Amino acid sequence: MKKAISAQKTKMYLEDLDAAAAATGTVKNASKSAPCVAVFDDVSKLANGAPVMFSGTGWSSLDNRTFVIQNIDRDSKSATLAGSDTSKETATFSTTNARYVLHAFIDVCAVSYQINQNAAAQIDTTTLCDDEKTYLIGFTDPGTLTFDFFIDPTDPDYQKLVDAQKDGKTRMFEIIYRNKAVRTLPVIVQSVNESGGVDQAVQGSATLKVTGSSVLTMPPGQTTDDYVLIPIVSPAVGDAPLEVTLTINEAGGKASSFLIDWKDDGEPVEEDSNIATHTYATAGAYQPVVTAMISGSASAPFKSQNSVTVTAPPYVLTASVAPTTGIAPLAVTLTVTEENGNADLLTVDWGDGSATEDLADDATTAQHSYAAAGSFTTMVTPTIDSTPGSAVSAAPVIVTAA
Structure with a gap:
């Protein structure tokens, strides 16, 4: 409590909801963590302590x-969102629709100010059974913020302040201290007063109701960064075997290595690079988890921003008959080839009116004799999971008379 800073050079700003936005842009991604770290397309117009919607x-x-926003990293274009918690989000972050808006502010140029925090109510809960007084503490009251200023009633900023008192909407208020620390708090303008006298400048005063907790952003060089990972895996969908790439974005620090659990029953793998590859051999849904090693200590595990859906490649059946020409009676051999799995049953129709037959288990060939002349097409129908599939034909066999 021995340190002190001068109140001189303290700046105060009130959010102007009706003015054009001071900055807008897209949000490239965000972490599933508490607090959340967002990655912006551009942070050149953002400042630590600024409120962003x-x-x-x-x-x-x-x-x-x-x-x-706090802890802006100009290189990675990321920033921490104070008081946020996205750790329970299960949806995929919309990289195509995510937007941010930084509203404009008016400079209230105060002469003096005061933040008045009201004591919480004390609720008496004493009963006849008690030996002494008992009580509970009620809701806390963030209190009020008052400031005095000099005015010209035609000043547009003063008129904005009066308009804010009329509409009663919640706005953000910024106090930027001499040492560049920023206090940001939500307020409602309750009253704006004006006074004057002989040999006096026209003066004003405003009372603002504080509607929530304030956020204190430390001066540059005194921030305590929250280390956050934003792992992103791509592609998100594909047939097995599927090779994927995991890109690990960091904010608030730099890890020496990463331990990646690919969640496909394999052992976690340690990687030194922020980019890692892996092949998923079987169909399923997977969401990798990454743990970072920072200064010899392991971070909390961070789930990938998205999951990977690996689908089984389609079943493929091919059939061929040899020879394809000859004199009756013509003996032929059918050969079948299966890819990406095996059917439960393969049924053969030789195309000459004879009865169909089923191939024996694991058999890949079958013999048949065409007794009469003609053109015959052999059809093979697979049955998978008790459901007949599409029949596959072999090349026609041309049989001529003896």
Whole structure:
């Protein structure tokens, strides 16, 4: 409690909901963590402590809500969203629709200010059974923020302040201290007063109701980064065997290595690179989990932003008959080839009116004799999971009379 900073050079700004946005853009991705780390298309117009509203992410914990951004990383274009928690999100982040809006602010240029926090109510719960007084603490009250300023009633910023008092909407208020720390808090403008006198400048005062918790963003160089991973796997869908690439994006630090559990019953694999590849051999749904090693300690495990769906490749059946020409009676041999699995049953129709026959288990050939002249096409029908599939034909056999 011995440190002190001068109040001089303290800046104060009130959000202007009616003005054009100070910045807009897309959100490339976000982590499933608490707090969440978002990756922006551009952070050049963003500043630590600024409140940003999100939409179109597909995550209910972010959409149409405003968060104070902290720990901006200009290289990775990422920032922490103070007070956010996306760890329970199960939907895929919408990289095509996610947007952010940074609203404009007016400069209130205060002469002095005061934040008044009201004590929580004390609820008396003493009964006749008690030996002494008992009580509970009720809801906390964030209190009010008041500030004084000099005004020109024709100043557009002053008129915006009066309009804010009329509409009663919640706005964000920023206090930027001399040392560049930022306090951001939600407020409603309750009253705007004006006064003046002989040999006095026209003065104003405003009372703002604080409607929620304030967020304090530390000055540059004093931030405590939250290490977050944003693993992304691609492609997200494909036939087995499917080779995928896992790209590991970091924010708030740099890991020395990563332990990746690909979730296909194999042992976790340690990787030194932020890009790793893996092949899924069997069909299924997989969501890799990554743990980072930072300064010799393991981070919390981070799930991949998306899962991988590996599908079984389609069953393929081919059939051929040899020879394809000859004089009756003509003995032929049928050869079948199966790919991507085996049918439960293969039924052969020789195409000459004779009875169909089923190939023996594991048999790949069958013999037949065409007794009469003609053109005959052999058809083979596979049955998979008790369901007959599409018949496959072999090349026609041309039989001539003796």
